[in-house]
Amino acid sequence: MMTNAQNPEEIVKAEGAQLDFSNDMTYGSYLDLDAILNAQHPLSPDHNEMLFIIQHQTSELWMKLMLHEMRAALMHLQQDQLHTVFKMLARVSRIMEQLVHAWTVLSTMTPPEYSALRPYLARSSGFQSYQYRQIEFLLGNKNAAMLKPHAHRADILQAVQHVYEAPSLYDEALRFMARQGLPVPAAYLDRDWTQPYQANADVQSAWLIAYQNPEQYWDVYQLGEKLTDIEDAFRQWRFRHLTTVERVIGFKRGTGGTSGVDYLRKMLDVVLFPELWRLRTEL
Ligand code: HEM
Numbered sequence: 001m002m003t004n005a006q007n008p009e010e011i012v013k014a015e016g017a018q019l020d021f022s023n024d025m026t027y028g029s030y031l032d033l034d035a036i037l038n039a040q041h042p043l044s045p046d047h048n049e050m051l052f053i054i055q056h057q058t059s060e061l062w063m064k065l066m067l068h069e070m071r072a073a074l075m076h077l078q079q080d081q082l083h084t085v086f087k088m089l090a091r092v093s094r095i096m097e098q099l100v101h102a103w104t105v106l107s108t109m110t111p112p113e114y115s116a117l118r119p120y121l122a123r124s125s126g127f128q129s130y131q132y133r134q135i136e137f138l139l140g141n142k143n144a145a146m147l148k149p150h151a152h153r154a155d156i157l158q159a160v161q162h163v164y165e166a167p168s169l170y171d172e173a174l175r176f177m178a179r180q181g182l183p184v185p186a187a188y189l190d191r192d193w194t195q196p197y198q199a200n201a202d203v204q205s206a207w208l209i210a211y212q213n214p215e216q217y218w219d220v221y222q223l224g225e226k227l228t229d230i231e232d233a234f235r236q237w238r239f240r241h242l243t244t245v246e247r248v249i250g251f252k253r254g255t256g257g258t259s260g261v262d263y264l265r266k267m268l269d270v271v272l273f274p275e276l277w278r279l280r281t282e283l
C-alpha cells in the first residue's frame, strides 16, 4: 500500500512548501520571466524560427554575464587583486565553453529549414551584436569599422566606443607584468588603445621570464594561462560558428553584407594574445 509520504501531493504538503504567493516575491517576478518569456516574436510562419531566436537570445544573455565578469576582472587587475581576477576569468572561459557546446542545438537546423526563415531576417546579422563587439574589443581585437553598424543608436555606440578606446584585458595584463618587475617595453604601457595589438619580441621575452620562473612570477604565469584558456575557448567558438554556417548556408553571402564563410574563415586567423602562443616554442 502507498504511504502518504509517497503521494506527490502529500509530499509537497509535508515539506511545508510555500504555495500562496499573493503577497510575496515569486520565482517569476524575481527573474522577470514575463519580460524574458514574452520576448520571442517570430516574423515567419516557420516552426524553426523559435529555435533561431532562442539560440541567439540565450547567447546574448551569456555574453551579458561574460561582459560583467570581464569588466570586473579588468578593474581588479588594475588594482593587483589577482585572486579575484583568476576566478572571474575562469568563469569567462566556462561561459565560452557553454557557447561552444550550444552550437549542437542550432546545427539540427537543415539548409531548407533555414532558407525558409532567412528572408525574414532582412539585413540583420550577428555582425551587429554589440555585446559580441564589446567582448572582442575587451579581448583587444580593435577595429574602427565595427563601430559603424551602431552609429544610429547613440547609447549603444557610446558603450562600444568606450571599450574601443580603453585598454584591453591583455593591455592591462602587460601593465601588471611591468608592476611585477618584468621588462615590458614602455610603448606597451601607455599607447593609443584604439590601435590593434602588435606582437612584440620584447613582450614575449617578458612573458618567457615568468614562464621559466613560475614560482617567482606565479600570478603572471597564472594570468597567462587564464588568458590562454579564454583564447582557446574563443577560437573553438569561432570554428563552430564557421562550420555551422557552412553546413547551413554553404557559401552564400551573409545577410550582414560580408562574403559569409570566407569572412568567418578570415576571423579564424585573428590571434588575440600572440606572445602567449609564440612563447611555447621556447619552453
Ligand atoms: C544558422 C545560423 C547562423 C548563420 C547562417 C550565421 C551566419 C553568419 C554570417 C554569414 C556572418 C558574417 C556576417 C554577415 O555577413 O552576416 C555571421 C557573423 C556573426 N554571427 Fe552568425 N550565423 C548564425 C548563427 C549565429 C549565432 C547563434 C550567433 C550567436 C550569437 C552568431 C553570432 C555572430 C556574430 C557575433 C557574428 C560577427 C562575427 C565577427 O564579426 O567576427 N551567429 N554569422
Ligand SMILES: N[C@@H](CC(=O)c1ccccc1NC=O)C(=O)O
Binding pocket: 056, 118, 121, 124, 125, 126, 127, 249, 253, 254, 255, 256
Ligand atoms: N548572417 C546570417 C543571418 C544571421 O545569422 C542572423 C540574423 C539575425 C539575427 C542573428 C543572426 N545570427 C548570426 O549571425 C545569414 O547570412 O544568414
